Amino acid sequence: xxxxxxxxxxxxxxxxxxxxxxxxxxxxxxxxxxxxxxxxxxxxxxxxxxxxxxxxxxxxxxxxxxxxxxxxxxxxxxxxxxxxxxxxxxxxxxxxxxxxxxxxxxxxxxxxxxxxxxxxxxxxxxxxxxxxxxxxxxxxxxxxxxxxxxxxxxxxxxxxxxxxxxxxxxxxxxxxxxxxxxxxxxxxxxxxxxxxxxxxxxxxxxxxxxxxxxxxxxxxxxxxxxxxxxxxxxxxxxxxxxxxxxxxxxxxxxxxxxxxxxxxxxxxxxxxxxxxxxxxxxxxxxxxxxxxxxx
Numbered sequence: 001x002x003x004x005x006x007x008x009x010x011x012x013x014x015x016x017x018x019x020x021x022x023x024x025x026x027x028x029x030x031x032x033x034x035x036x037x038x039x040x041x042x043x044x045x046x047x048x049x050x051x052x053x054x055x056x057x058x059x060x061x062x063x064x065x066x067x068x069x070x071x072x073x074x075x076x077x078x079x080x081x082x083x084x085x086x087x088x089x090x091x092x093x094x095x096x097x098x099x100x101x102x103x104x105x106x107x108x109x110x111x112x113x114x115x116x117x118x119x120x121x122x123x124x125x126x127x128x129x130x131x132x133x134x135x136x137x138x139x140x141x142x143x144x145x146x147x148x149x150x151x152x153x154x155x156x157x158x159x160x161x162x163x164x165x166x167x168x169x170x171x172x173x174x175x176x177x178x179x180x181x182x183x184x185x186x187x188x189x190x191x192x193x194x195x196x197x198x199x200x201x202x203x204x205x206x207x208x209x210x211x212x213x214x215x216x217x218x219x220x221x222x223x224x225x226x227x228x229x230x231x232x233x234x235x236x237x238x239x240x241x242x243x244x245x246x247x248x249x250x251x252x253x254x255x256x257x258x259x260x261x262x263x264x265x266x267x268x269x270x271x272x273x274x275x276x277x278x279x280x281x282x283x284x285x286x287x288x289x290x291x292x293x294x295x
Contacts, residue, residue: 003065004207007051007083008035008072008097009044013159016200017070018044031060053264054082065090065103068105068207075139077124088148095207098140098214100157100192100262101133109192109263112214117144140214152206153214153274157262158254162287168253171289172225175240175250176232182225183246184255190222191254192261195284196273205272216262221277225254231282235289 002021009018009030015038021028022043029045032040038044049060051073069091074080080096087094102117103110117140130138143151160169175182194202194217202217226242233239245251264274 003029003066003093004068004070005029005031005047005061005066006070006072007031007074010038012161012163012165013196013199013203014070014072016197017203020200020204029064029066029269031057034219036188038098049084051079051083054085057082058086061086067092068095069093070095070097070203074139075132075135076128076130077122077127077135077142080139080142084143084146088146091149093150093152093207094143095152095154095203096139096143097143097203098153098155099132099136100155100216100218100260101183101282102140102155103262105109105256105258105260107259109261110214110216111263112155112266115140117141117214120156134224140193144213150210150212151267152211154206155204155214155216155262156194156199156277157192157260159199160281160284162284162291163206165252169228169284170288170292171253172228172240173232173236173285173292176229176236176238179238179240180250181241181246182229183243183250184225184252185244185257186255187226187229187242188224189256190261191223191256192218192222193277195216195275195280199278202267202272205207206267209270211270215267216264217267217272218262218264219280220264220273220274220279221241222259222261223277223281225252228254228281228285231285232289235282235285 008014031047034048047060049056102115120141122141140153
């Protein structure tokens with residue numbers, strides 16, 4: 001039985017990760033601000049604190065040791081550095097949820113070596129104002145610069161699931177139902193995705209095998225928004241016009257200027273079996289369509 005701390009474990013794939021860990025008998029503590037209720041009851045221990053407050057975080061964690069820390073809510077180098085200071089020498093593995101966004105666009109599926117956090121300069125700013133991309137790059141650079149901490153950075157693409165609070169796939173189904181146009185620069189750009197349950201499964205696996213360094217995790221296969229809209233039309237009998245521009249509220253959250261895909265060969269070679277995107281995507285669309293009552 002492993003002793004595990006999960007930062008950000010009350011919703012979406014973080015919640016699924018906690019459920020997976022509990023199912024195999026691990027002793028799980030979740031660190032949360034308490035803004036979102038959870039359904040774990042007495043199955044987990046809780047630390048109620050804002051991780052953005054380093055002194056409160058340090059005091060809340062106290063002298064506890066953990067086998068694995070999963071950090072789903074680290075977005076800046078300051079947060080990464082504070083966590084490293086607290087956990088270094090006291091845990092077996094630190095698993096950072098990172099992102100496909102650390103990469104620049106390229107003419108090939110993005111590989112781990114396309115962004116090297118070990119050589120990336122740490123450049124904090126006084127305002128702590130970072131884009132999502134730069135914040136995650138800096139967080140990786142800080143963590144991998146620590147020689148007293150074993151770190152995994154799991155780089156995920158867009159995560160989808162029935163309880164996606166950002167409602168990105170919901171957006172496309174709702175627009176198809178109403179026939180309202182969707183704006184995006186390239187409807188045929190290929191995109192990598194991962195299902196929320198698959199993301200949780202991968203995080204659990206990466207922590208267990210104590211993966212060292214960055215690793216990509218995405219479903220097998222890619223899809224474009226045009227292809228996605230075709231699946232939606234097959235499900236509900238309606239679609240939406242795709243055009244290069246639209247009012248801000250009608251621009252696709254998947255609106256990218258070109259292909260945005262990742263290569264997961266490194267993790268697959270290590271033994272992780274990824275899900276098939278073209279198997280789960282139609283099922284998810286059917287589930288969301290039923291929930292949205294747009295049939």
